[in-house]
Amino acid sequence: MASLSTTHVVIGGGIVGAATAFALTARGERVLLLEQHGRGHDRGSSHGASRIFRQGYADAEYVDLTTQALDLWETLERRSGTTLIDRTGAVDHGRPDAVDAIAAALTDAGVPHETLSPDDAAARWPGIAFEGHVLAHATAGRIRSAAALEVFLTLAERTGLADLRFGTRVTGIEDHGDDATVSFISDDVDVETVRTASVVAAVGSWAPTLVGALLAGRGAGLPAVRVTQEQPAHFPSHLPDAAWPSFVHWGEGDGVYGLLTPGEGVKVGFHGTGPVVDPDHRDFAPVPAEAERLQAYVTRYVPGVDATKPTFISCLYDTTPDEDFVIDRRGPLTVATGFSGHGFKFAPLLGELVADLALGGTPLPRFALAR
Structure with a gap:
C-alpha cells in the first residue's frame, strides 16, 4: 500500500x-x-x-x-481564450403564474427581458409552438x-x-x-x-x-437525494441553427426544456421524470412509454424538428x-x-x-x- x-x-x-x-x-x-x-x-x-x-x-x-x-x-472565457456560452437567448412559455413570477424576479434583479404574445413568439422562433404567456431574455444561451x-x-x-x-x-x-x-x-x-x-x-x-x-x-x-436516469433526446431540425433559442415550457404537467446541440439536433427533455436507479448499475435504455410521451410532446410543441427520429441520451439527475x-x-x-x-x-x-x-x-x- x-x-x-x-x-x-x-x-x-x-x-x-x-x-x-x-x-x-x-x-x-x-x-x-x-x-x-x-x-x-x-x-x-x-x-x-x-x-x-x-x-x-x-x-x-x-x-x-x-x-x-x-x-x-x-472571466473564464477571457482567461482560456475559449468561447463557452453562445448567446442564443432563452424563452419561457406556458402557465401565466410560472412565467409571470419569472418576469417579476428578472425585473427586480434588473435583468433585461421582454414579454410577447404566442403569435409574436412563433413568428420570431417558428420551430416552437408557444402557449400561455411568453418571456424572453437575451443574457441566456447555450x-x-x-x-x-x-x-x-x-x-x-x-x-x-x-x-x-x-x-x-x-x-x-x-x-x-x-x-x-x-x-x-x-x-x-x-x-x-x-x-x-x-x-x-x-x-x-x-x-x-x-x-x-x-x-x-x-x-x-x-x-433524500433522488437519483434518476433521465432520457432527453436529440431531434433533427430543418431550420438553421440561429433559429433556436434555449427554451422552457411550463405546462400543466411536467416541465420541458430544450436547446440546440450543433451537429446533433435539438435536445428536448422532461425535467426530472426518469426512473430511480443505482448510478453504478444502469441500463442506459429509454423507458418506452416515456419515449413515446416525449415524441408526442415534440410533435405538438416543437414543429421545427422531426419528432419521428429521436436519438435518446441517458444522464443522471441527483435531486433534493x-x-x-x-x-x-x-x-x-x-x-x-x-x-x-x-x-x-x-x-x-x-x-x-x-x-x-x-x-x-x-x-x-x-x-x-x-x-
Missing part, C-alpha cells in the same frame, strides 16, 4: 469537481483529483456538448446566483459544456498544482477528526492512501453511498426534495451534490463556493446540510 500527501483531495471529475480543482489551484492550493471513470466520461451528469444557461428563475436568490455565474463564465469541462481541467493542470487521475476509484474515506484518509485504486497500481485535512466529495449521484455514513457519524445527514443544492462541510469533508438538473449553469460559481468551504469558509445557508 502506497501513501501520498497532498493538500486537497477532490473526488469526482465532473463539472463541479473540475471547477473546484480549478478554483483551488487558482488560489495556489495543491489538488489531487480522483475520478473513477475516464476524462469527460458519459456515466454521470456532466457529459454532452450543450447545456442551457438561463437567468429565468422565479426565486431572487437564484437569479442573483446566475448573475454571479455569468460574470465568472465571462453552454458549450464539454468544452467547459475540459477548460476547467486544463487550466488546473497548467498551474502545476493539480494531479488529475482518471480511472481511479475511491474505496474508502476514514474520518480521523481533524483530517481524513482517502483510499483509492486504479487499474495499474495497488491501493494507495492519502491523508489530508480537506476532502471534497463532488460526486453528485454517488454522494449518498460514498459519504452518507461519514456525515451521519458527525450528526449530519444528506437530504426542494431542488436546492447541497454544498456544505463537516470536519475534513466538503460535500457537493443535489444539483437537481439545473446546476451546470452555475459551474464556475459552484467551484468557488466549494473551494471557499475547503479553505475554511462558511456555507450559503440555503445550501447547508442543516437547512
Whole structure:
C-alpha cells in the first residue's frame, strides 16, 4: 500500500469537481483529483456538448446566483481564450403564474427581458409552438459544456498544482477528526492512501453511498437525494441553427426544456421524470412509454424538428426534495451534490463556493446540510 500527501483531495471529475480543482489551484492550493471513470466520461451528469444557461428563475436568490455565474463564465472565457456560452437567448412559455413570477424576479434583479404574445413568439422562433404567456431574455444561451469541462481541467493542470487521475476509484474515506484518509485504486497500481485535512466529495449521484455514513457519524445527514436516469433526446431540425433559442415550457404537467446541440439536433427533455436507479448499475435504455410521451410532446410543441427520429441520451439527475443544492462541510469533508438538473449553469460559481468551504469558509445557508 502506497501513501501520498497532498493538500486537497477532490473526488469526482465532473463539472463541479473540475471547477473546484480549478478554483483551488487558482488560489495556489495543491489538488489531487480522483475520478473513477475516464476524462469527460458519459456515466454521470456532466457529459454532452450543450447545456442551457438561463437567468429565468422565479426565486431572487437564484437569479442573483446566475448573475454571479455569468460574470465568472465571462472571466473564464477571457482567461482560456475559449468561447463557452453562445448567446442564443432563452424563452419561457406556458402557465401565466410560472412565467409571470419569472418576469417579476428578472425585473427586480434588473435583468433585461421582454414579454410577447404566442403569435409574436412563433413568428420570431417558428420551430416552437408557444402557449400561455411568453418571456424572453437575451443574457441566456447555450453552454458549450464539454468544452467547459475540459477548460476547467486544463487550466488546473497548467498551474502545476493539480494531479488529475482518471480511472481511479475511491474505496474508502476514514474520518480521523481533524483530517481524513482517502483510499483509492486504479487499474495499474495497488491501493494507495492519502491523508489530508480537506476532502471534497463532488460526486453528485454517488454522494449518498460514498459519504452518507461519514456525515451521519458527525450528526449530519444528506437530504433524500433522488437519483434518476433521465432520457432527453436529440431531434433533427430543418431550420438553421440561429433559429433556436434555449427554451422552457411550463405546462400543466411536467416541465420541458430544450436547446440546440450543433451537429446533433435539438435536445428536448422532461425535467426530472426518469426512473430511480443505482448510478453504478444502469441500463442506459429509454423507458418506452416515456419515449413515446416525449415524441408526442415534440410533435405538438416543437414543429421545427422531426419528432419521428429521436436519438435518446441517458444522464443522471441527483435531486433534493426542494431542488436546492447541497454544498456544505463537516470536519475534513466538503460535500457537493443535489444539483437537481439545473446546476451546470452555475459551474464556475459552484467551484468557488466549494473551494471557499475547503479553505475554511462558511456555507450559503440555503445550501447547508442543516437547512
